[in-house]
Amino acid sequence: MLLDTASLYFRAYFGVPDSVKAPDGTPVNAVRGLLDFIDRLVKDHRPRRLVACMDADWRPQWRVDLIPTYKAHRVATEHEGAPDEEEVPDTLSPQVPVIEAVLDAIGIARVGVAGYEADDVIGTFTARAGGSVDIVTGDRDLYQLVDDERGIRVLYPLKGVGTLQLTDEAVLREKYGVDGRGYADLALLPPDPSDGLPGVPGIGEKTAAKLLAEFGDLAGIMAAVDDPRAKLTPSQRKRLTEARPYVAVAPKVVRVAGDVPLPDVETALPRTPRDPAGLEALAVRWGLGGSLGRLLTTLGTRC
Numbered sequence: 001m002l003l004d005t006a007s008l009y010f011r012a013y014f015g016v017p018d019s020v021k022a023p024d025g026t027p028v029n030a031v032r033g034l035l036d037f038i039d040r041l042v043k044d045h046r047p048r049r050l051v052a053c054m055d056a057d058w059r060p061q062w063r064v065d066l067i068p069t070y071k072a073h074r075v076a077t078e079h080e081g082a083p084d085e086e087e088v089p090d091t092l093s094p095q096v097p098v099i100e101a102v103l104d105a106i107g108i109a110r111v112g113v114a115g116y117e118a119d120d121v122i123g124t125f126t127a128r129a130g131g132s133v134d135i136v137t138g139d140r141d142l143y144q145l146v147d148d149e150r151g152i153r154v155l156y157p158l159k160g161v162g163t164l165q166l167t168d169e170a171v172l173r174e175k176y177g178v179d180g181r182g183y184a185d186l187a188l189l190p191p192d193p194s195d196g197l198p199g200v201p202g203i204g205e206k207t208a209a210k211l212l213a214e215f216g217d218l219a220g221i222m223a224a225v226d227d228p229r230a231k232l233t234p235s236q237r238k239r240l241t242e243a244r245p246y247v248a249v250a251p252k253v254v255r256v257a258g259d260v261p262l263p264d265v266e267t268a269l270p271r272t273p274r275d276p277a278g279l280e281a282l283a284v285r286w287g288l289g290g291s292l293g294r295l296l297t298t299l300g301t302r303c
Contacts, residue, residue, distance in 0.1 A: 001047035002122045004137035005110075006055050008161070009034045009099055011138055013092045015160060022287045030095040031102065032291040037161045038108070039295040042269065044162075045134060045155075049267040052103050053121040054112030062115070066249040069196040102282050102292070106299070107274030109265045116260050123256030126152055136161065141187060141195075144255065146172055146180035177209040185218040188250040197250065200243040202235065211236070222247060271300050 012033025020029040042050070059071045103110045111121050119142060126133050132151030135142055145152055146169055154167040165171065169179045178186050189208035191199035203211070214231060215221045224230035225240045232240070240247070273279045273296065283292050 001041065001045065001050045001134045001136060002125055003038070003041075003050065003052045004118050004122060004135070004139055004142065005034075005052045005099075006058075006118060007138040008037050008136065008157075009096070010092070011157060011160075012037060013089065013095070018091060022285065026094065026286075027091045028095060028098065028286050028288070030092055031098050031286060032288060034099055035102070035288065035291040035295050039291070039298050040161050041136060041155075042295070042298050047134065047269065049109075050269050051109045051111055051121075051125060051265070051267050053118040053125070054100075054110060055118045056112030056114050056116060058117060060115055060117060063253045067197065067246070067253050069198060070253060072196050073193070074196075098282070098286055102279070102286075102288070105273060105275040105279035105282055106295070107266075107270035107272075109267045111262060111265055113260050113262065116257060120257035120260050121262065123258045124260040124262055127258035128262075136164075141184075141254070142256070143167060143172060143176075144180055144184040144187070146183070152180070176205070177213055182212055182217065184251065184255045185212060185221075188218070188247075188254040197254070198243075198246055200239050200246070202239045207236070218247065218251065269299055 009030045013030035016029035016033035016036075018027045018029050020027065020032055022028050038050075041047070059075070063070050064072075100110060111125075112118065113121055119139070122135055122137075122142060123145060126135070126145050129150070129152070132153075134153060134155050135145060136155045136157070138157050140156070142154055146154055146167060148169045154165075155161075156165040156167050157163070158165055172179055172183060176183065176186055186205065186208050188197065189200050189203050189211070190205050191197065191201060211221050212218075215224050222240065222244070224232055225237055279292075282288065
């Protein structure tokens with residue numbers, strides 16, 4: 001099981017009241033909410049291995065070099081010569097180091113790699129997997145990794161993590177008309193303000209799905225632009241022609257990397273904490289209470 005950790009702690013932050021606080025009054029709603037999420041996931045799905053995948057670089061320069069608008073609207077502050085900082089709610093940012101420290105003390109594998117997003121870490125673990133993989137994320141971009149033959153599916157939270165959409169190829173075909181391999185092409189064609197992708201103006205998701213059904217993949221669509229016999233409307237042909245510079249680089253930006261240099265980590269779920277004394281200190285300092293206790297019980301009793 002691979003966790004898109006930031007996606008989950010953002011959901012926890014907005015789903016758990018900020019009245020959940022440490023003894024000193026500091027909000028810990030994201031920390032406790034994430035622990036409750038992991039507890040529920042382990043109880044319900046019984047993974048043998050679990051990795052909390054992190055954004056070591058949420059806006060990698062190599063993606064920005066290709067598409068300068070990539071996630072540009074999410075930049076909170078920019079100082080010349082300093083890395084971009086992602087705009088995050090004031091009371092969430094201080095909780096992230098606590099989350100990291102707690103996961104480390106429990107012994108849950110936590111992996112982020114410089115120059116890459118969590119999606120790329122997930123993509124690389126998935127590429128290397130010798131068995132089935134469940135990816136837990138609220139980010140539809142990772143639908144591109146779904147592969148029935150290899151047993152790769154996405155668990156997409158609809159409400160907390162108790163109600164998950166088990167996303168396989170049948171779900172993708174029903175909702176979007178594509179399989180996992182085709183999802184990245186589908187995602188890059190429509191403009192996507194959430195990721196700062198200009199897309200092809202005038203090509204929405206439904207039109208993109210129809211074009212992919214007609215021409216197979218992005219390469220087939222662009223080949224059709226040069227074929228006067230191809231069934232493209234004049235406006236589609238014009239828009240795709242004008243978008244050639246974007247289409248040439250967008251696949252590298254939108255597709256997750258599968259060749260991240262991952263560190264050697266122990267991914268098996270621990271039955272006992274790696275650092276009991278450190279974990280106890282964190283529990284007291286941050287008032288982690290029942291959330292941590294429930295997860296430790298689940299880890300110790302799982303089948």
